Amino acid sequence: MHLTRRSFVAGGAAAIAGVSLFDPDLALAADRTLTIALPNNPSTLDPIQISNHDAMAITNAVFENLLEIDLDGNVVPSLARAMPEISDDQTVFKFDLRDDVVFHDGSPFSAEDVKYSYEYMLDPKNKSVRRSLFAPIQEIVIESPTRIVFKMKSPYRPWFQYMTKFMGIFPKGSREKLGDNGFKTAPVGVGTGPGAFVAWKQNDYVELKRHDKYWRKGVPAWDRLVARIVPEDATRVAYLMTNQAQIISAPPPHEFERLKTVPGIATGSKVAVGGMWFLQTNTKRAPFDDVNFRKAVSCAIDRRKIAREVFYGLMDPSAVPAPTTVSYYNAEADKAVGYDPAKARDYLSRSKYAANAEFELLVPSTPYLFDQSEAAIVIQSQLAEVGIKMKITAMEMPQILSRAMAGTQVASALPLMGPSDPTFIMQICYTADQIMSKSSGWTSAALDDAIKESYKYQDPAHLDPLFQKMQAILAEDCPNVWLGFVGVANAWRAEIKDFVPNTGLTIWTRDVKMS
Structure with missing residues (x-):
């Protein structure tokens, strides 16, 4: 398809034509449902295979890691209690793990799960697309259920930054039980994050439910998270304006300028x-x-x-x-x-x-x-x-x-x-x-x-x-x-509180409040 300026602009203007914004499959009673609208359909929900940035807004609600990047771009503890002890030569990293974390299936989280997850990802036969980013890891040693040591082949500063986006911790034995295809299309019970997988309707939506035993107290504030896949710019904006999505990703720049002045809509960018x-x-x-x-x-x-x-x-x-x-x-x-x-x-x-x-x-x-x-x-x-x-x-x-x-x-x-x-x-x-x-x-x-x-x-x-x-x-x-x-630009309904654009993810939903 070879495009001209006219066909690009006309395509955006016509995007909403003939589109029904109401889906009865997702119409619920007065529960606390947070709906976000993303431009791209995930190709996988497997954290070791993820390549689509939009999909990370979903997978990072399901899976967590030892460290994460906060909204200001800082590396902070997550499943680890604190930042690791680091050897003088920058090759040995000792993590103390939280003892109050459970997976979505109710099983307790421990150092065995961390070792299992990383070693599965590092095994060449499993063909993780992000394996090369963690290749400097030489050995993983469990010292206790809540203490694990990573030994590197050589100093490797950036690997802390890669944890949240390109890797997740899943239960020991879960790959054999669920299979790679299960992780790809229906990762039920295998995350520790605020959202537990419910359903994925291809080219339409992904649904998560609140992890009731989530280790961070008081979050998430939603009972259900729905990520709608809405490729058309005009349709995403329409979802926002009609309150069928409370947060949208990637509003077109000219619409972003307009939305800044619309009552009841908030915007932000970084x-x-x-x-x-x-x-x-x-x-x-x-x-x-x-x-x-x-x-x-x-x-x-x-x-x-x-x-x-x-x-x-x-x-x-x-x-x-x-x-x-x-x-x-x-x-x-x-x-x-x-x-x-x-x-x-x-x-x-x-x-x-x-x-x-x-x-x-x-x-x-x-x-x-x-x-x-x-x-x-x-x-x-x-x-x-x-x-x-x-x-x-x-x-x-x-x-x-x-x-x-x-x-x-x-x-x-x-x-x-x-x-x-x-x-x-x-x-x-x-x-x-x-x-x-x-x-x-x-x-x-x-x-x-x-x-x-x-x-x-x-x-x-x-x-x-x-x-x-x-x-x-x-x-x-x-x-x-x-x-x-x-x-990175987002637009959201004014009733959504504690949401800010995140330079590391399209949409970070964990700490969002709904008034």
Whole structure:
């Protein structure tokens, strides 16, 4: 499907036509039901296989881990009583576990469940998509039912940040009992989180119920959580306005501006330090096998204009994989590949594709984190001004991700929402044997060394220069075209209390109150 500006805009305007917003299957009496609306359907509910950011709003209500990321981006204890004891060489981590936690099936949580969960995920035969993120774990030792030790092959700072998003604790023996397909489609009884799985109606909704023996007292305040799958922007907004959803994810930017002034509706946004938006270009395929062509594309894009006129400020424009607001942002590297039409034309003239400068860009046909359709049209226009023709092809997000992971795409407009540690996206895209390694087809020994060196440190004095060095290495070869960092936006009914946008998840429901 090849799209023009008119068809993109018309599609959004017509999205609500003919859609019934009422589902009798979910109409209940006066119970405390919290309904959220997400743009994308989960492909799995298995925490060790999860790749869709929207689905994490569901799985992180079901599964928990030793540590989690709070709403301010800090690593804090969860199933662990406190932050771990760490050896001087940063390779041994000792966790004291809570003794008041039970799974949804009523069985008690202990160190055996932690060891079982991690070892199952780390076993290559189980093909966890996130296994590589935890590969530095060498050994897991149980010292008592409430004390467990992780021994690392080498220092590995970021793994705390990966726990909540990419891993969950499940009961010992549950994989053999429930099976991988059970974890994928109906994870009944196997989590410790505030929501216990009830039902999943494909392409429609996922339903959870309150975990009555949840270890955090007084939460959740809801009896039932329903995550409705609503791909159309206009329909999600309609759900909110008619109170058939109390919280919605990814309102379109122009609607977000309008909703700020609507009585009874609250809005909020945060720039996600780990939410990078970029053109994921494949350096193994023409025309992006030419560094001059890659730099021509990068220098042709006016990111600030897109942030201002398309996203209404819901994006921090950056030509390097770092937000402009952080201490380690490398302004010099940004300038090297940032907007400069004269440089873009010069790079293009030096590329081997100067006479036939064109490529296809895959763009999600339904919003993933935010709607990229309007921005794609603007990028298409900006590239045309320097002599580059870009064809836009709309495709479902799972298909785009599959092609990217297989390395079969030429270029795709891809937002990735990871933890706030800046090495995460660099690691998964530009180091060998990671989930997105084939998407760029590019590696660098110098980048690998800098990433590995950063794992030894926790303090900005050591880390900031290393992060800046990584940006300089990437800007020099420009394996991808970085556009900026996503502004996570939500809108919710005024009767919803204690809800704030979360830079780590689309929607965090655990602490929400309903008046």
